[in-house]
Amino acid sequence: MTDIERELTAERLLNGSVRRSYDSSVDIDWDAPLVPGKYFLPPEISPLYGTPMWNALTPTQRIELSRQELANLLSVGHWFENILNQALLRMIFAADPTSKYTHYALTEIGDECRHMLMFGRLIEKIGARPFRQHPVQLAFTKLAPLRMHGLQLWVWALIGEEIFDVWQRRMMDEDGLQPVVRRMMRIHVVEEARHIQWARDGVARRMRHASRLERELVGRAIGIGGPFMRDQLVHPGIYRRAGLDGDEAYRQAMANPHHKRVKVEGFDRLRRFLEDQDVFRGKARERWRAAGFIE
Numbered sequence: 001m002t003d004i005e006r007e008l009t010a011e012r013l014l015n016g017s018v019r020r021s022y023d024s025s026v027d028i029d030w031d032a033p034l035v036p037g038k039y040f041l042p043p044e045i046s047p048l049y050g051t052p053m054w055n056a057l058t059p060t061q062r063i064e065l066s067r068q069e070l071a072n073l074l075s076v077g078h079w080f081e082n083i084l085n086q087a088l089l090r091m092i093f094a095a096d097p098t099s100k101y102t103h104y105a106l107t108e109i110g111d112e113c114r115h116m117l118m119f120g121r122l123i124e125k126i127g128a129r130p131f132r133q134h135p136v137q138l139a140f141t142k143l144a145p146l147r148m149h150g151l152q153l154w155v156w157a158l159i160g161e162e163i164f165d166v167w168q169r170r171m172m173d174e175d176g177l178q179p180v181v182r183r184m185m186r187i188h189v190v191e192e193a194r195h196i197q198w199a200r201d202g203v204a205r206r207m208r209h210a211s212r213l214e215r216e217l218v219g220r221a222i223g224i225g226g227p228f229m230r231d232q233l234v235h236p237g238i239y240r241r242a243g244l245d246g247d248e249a250y251r252q253a254m255a256n257p258h259h260k261r262v263k264v265e266g267f268d269r270l271r272r273f274l275e276d277q278d279v280f281r282g283k284a285r286e287r288w289r290a291a292g293f294i295e
């Protein structure tokens, strides 16, 4: 029964992929110049928005900050999608190459390859430099794809995809944004909707069929997702590149109630899903709360 359900879901997603997929090499006008005076991310999404430091910035400084913040998010996205793709490739290593499930996994891997290319090109286009992971974090996350299977894979896929998706949906129609950024977001939102659906389906299926031990281990392990995501969004390096006092900006951003609201809004849809599926175990929910993603 599980196999039939899995195949039907994969077939539906494959049909959707045929109907609506993009290739940024041709679907984004890379030659169009950036528009002076437009933001790279909406100001309200900035972790500094509304702080004393923010209020003292000129419009030009705010736009520069948004450029560095976008470069940071694109760098995180590029890195995360690489991890996901490695895990998906491993998942289908011994799978039936004729199954729709395998076909859809390969399709999603292809989507993510195009996204990584799009993110990299966009960092270059906006005249920024990519942000690198801290070497200690890199050593740890390099091994992540080896651990990402079963429920663990689907839950982490959602953590990486769904929070950003909520923000992108809010942002992609904003007039004040650079057109190339809006276009990128639109493409990403369309294709990620399928990935999110697939990962949600994976979570629901695994929660029904996984052993109690797997549910306990993964349900506790996702607690590290909160602090992990918090640290991806705000770190002093972003502010230094924007020409600000990195440590002071970091302090103000972390204490900013507006930033907390943005985080809570971003996580709300996924939190409700994880609660409905009864995924949280141990102190996991508390750790997301402590990281500012739950009210």
Ligand SMILES: [Fe+2]
Residues within 6 Å of the ligand: 081, 111, 112, 115, 188, 192
């Ligand atoms: Fe993606």
Ligand SMILES: [Fe+2]
Residues within 6 Å of the ligand: 112, 161, 191, 192, 195
């Ligand atoms: Fe994705």
